Amino acid sequence: MSYLFTSESVSEGHPDKVADAISDAILDLVMSKEDTSLRCACETLVTTDTVIVAGEYKGVLHSEEVESAIRKVIKDIGYEQSGFDWRTVKIINLLHGQSADIALGTDNFGAGDQGLMFGYACNETENFMPSAIYWSHRIVEGLTQVRKQGVLNYLGPDAKSQVTFEYSDDAKPVRIAKVVCSTQHNADVDIETVRKDVGNIIRNILPTEFIDEKTEFYINPTGRFVVGGPDGDTGLTGRKIIVDTYGGYSPHGGGAFSGKDPTKVDRSAAYMARYLAKNIVASGKANWATVQISYAIGVADPMSFYVESDGDSRALTEWIYDNVDLTPLGIINRFKLFRPIYSKTTNYGHFGKKDLPWEEINLFKDQ
Numbered sequence: 001m002s003y004l005f006t007s008e009s010v011s012e013g014h015p016d017k018v019a020d021a022i023s024d025a026i027l028d029l030v031m032s033k034e035d036t037s038l039r040c041a042c043e044t045l046v047t048t049d050t051v052i053v054a055g056e057y058k059g060v061l062h063s064e065e066v067e068s069a070i071r072k073v074i075k076d077i078g079y080e081q082s083g084f085d086w087r088t089v090k091i092i093n094l095l096h097g098q099s100a101d102i103a104l105g106t107d108n109f110g111a112g113d114q115g116l117m118f119g120y121a122c123n124e125t126e127n128f129m130p131s132a133i134y135w136s137h138r139i140v141e142g143l144t145q146v147r148k149q150g151v152l153n154y155l156g157p158d159a160k161s162q163v164t165f166e167y168s169d170d171a172k173p174v175r176i177a178k179v180v181c182s183t184q185h186n187a188d189v190d191i192e193t194v195r196k197d198v199g200n201i202i203r204n205i206l207p208t209e210f211i212d213e214k215t216e217f218y219i220n221p222t223g224r225f226v227v228g229g230p231d232g233d234t235g236l237t238g239r240k241i242i243v244d245t246y247g248g249y250s251p252h253g254g255g256a257f258s259g260k261d262p263t264k265v266d267r268s269a270a271y272m273a274r275y276l277a278k279n280i281v282a283s284g285k286a287n288w289a290t291v292q293i294s295y296a297i298g299v300a301d302p303m304s305f306y307v308e309s310d311g312d313s314r315a316l317t318e319w320i321y322d323n324v325d326l327t328p329l330g331i332i333n334r335f336k337l338f339r340p341i342y343s344k345t346t347n348y349g350h351f352g353k354k355d356l357p358w359e360e361i362n363l364f365k366d367q
Contacts, residue, residue, distance in 0.1 A: 001169055002166060002169055003166075003167050004167070004177055005130075005164070006163065006164040007133035007136050007162070007163060007247025008160060009139065009160070010161075011141075012347045013077050013079070013228070014159070015158070015230045016235040016236060016237075017235070018046050018077060018235050019045060019235040019237045020044075020237055021073045021343065022042075022069075024342040026042045026044075026066060026069060026095075027040045027258075027342050028342050029061060029069055030059055031338060031339055031341075034340075035059070036332070037059075038058055038059040039056070039058035039098050039261050039263060040261045041056050044235075044237045044259070045234065045236055046084075046230035047231075048230065048231045049084060050089065051089055051090070051092070053066065055259065056098040057095055057098060058098040066093055066095065067091050067093070071091075078156075082231075083227070083229075083230075083231030108300075110300050112266075112297065113295070114294075115253055115255050115266055116253040116304075117255065117266065118250055119272070119275070120249065120288075121289055122281060122288035122289075123281055123288070128352070130250075131165050132163045132165045133247025133248075133249065134352065135163045135176070135205075136161045138205050139161035139163070139202055140160070140181075141347075143161075143183055143201060144157075144159075154185050154186040155184065155185055156183070156184025156185060156186070156225075158225075160180075160182050160183075161179075162180035163178075163206075164176065164177045165177065175211075175215070177214070177215065178215070178217075181220070186226070195220060199219050237256065238257070238259075239256075243349065245350065245351065251292070253266070253270070253294075261338075262331070262335075263328055265293075265328055268331045268332060268335075269293045269326075271331070272331045272358065274350075274351045275360070276307070276320055277290065279363035280307065280316060285309075285364070286309035286310050287309075290307070290308045292306050292308075300329065307320065335358055336357060337357075341356070
């Protein structure tokens with residue numbers, strides 16, 4: 001039986017992504033020392049004319065460098081708008097030292113918290129991601145590029161996309177049924193121009209083999225999107241966990257990523273789970289794979305681990321459990337996670353990108 005499946009993405013100017021970017025920038029400040037004793041768990045709230053950062057860290061973090069990093073993030077995104085401007089935004093810094101109780105669990109590289117993490121991969125796209133989230137990312141990424149290049153200089157930083165794929169009876173993506181995109185724009189640009197220009201950009205991004213005469217496009221369906229970003233809607237770290245992962249195509253353990261150092265298994269173990277799933281599919285052992293890992297706070301070894309796929313899932317589970325170090329320290333060492341690499345991950349998904357260690361295909365090279 002054929003079916004429809006939808007995923008969404010958001011641009012770097014979406015308020016939740018502004019918050020994620022600030023949290024990851026502060027994490028990178030801490031990680032720039034490349035010292036495995038350092039810790040960070042930073043949460044950010046952004047709203048009209050205001051940024052609030054809170055959370056815990058271990059190490060040296062000067063308020064001046066925190067403020068400078070925050071303003072740089074906002075400037076790089078492109079916010080010089082009434083209501084949210086990198087030059088004038090009020091910054092409230094409530095960061096403080098790490099709890100001694102939490103340190104008991106992480107100083108010896110036990111898991112930073114209890115929880116469950118999932119990884120997923122499939123052979124639908126070149127980077128082993130599901131189709132709907134892959135192309136949703138490409139739309140908002142493309143709109144950001146044409147905005148920053150001045151091709152459509154009336155666009156604002158805030159945008160959302162949504163792509164609906166139709167799947168065949170044998171679960172293969174066959175066409176794009178619907179595309180939704182809402183993008184911020186200057187007040188003096190009429191909606192017909194926005195819809196025409198943005199529609200052309202989207203059509204140039206999406207693969208022609210998936211577009212037909214029945215594909216429906218909804219560009220700025222409300223008719224106006226002038227006030228956007230943190231001035232239009234409050235943003236919080238960690239509210240785009242489905243955008244960050246697989247677009248709802250696989251289970252999610254519930255943990256967010258941004259602002260968390262790699263002792264927090266919400267982040268590092270999710271990266272390991274993706275690495276394992278991607279290597280299973282890329283090696284031809286399955287067409288798709290879901291990996292789950294779970295942990296208890298302060299305990300290094302996982303509470304559980306399994307692989308589900310259309311391959312030999314039991315054999316894969318046993319081989320990985322016997323041959324891959326799934327402790328937090330093992331994950332950190334495999335991917336060299338005590339480095340300032342986290343701002344690269346913030347936008348357009350944490351998975352499917354090049355030059356990130358958990359995207360490498362090398363697990364079964366000796367088999």
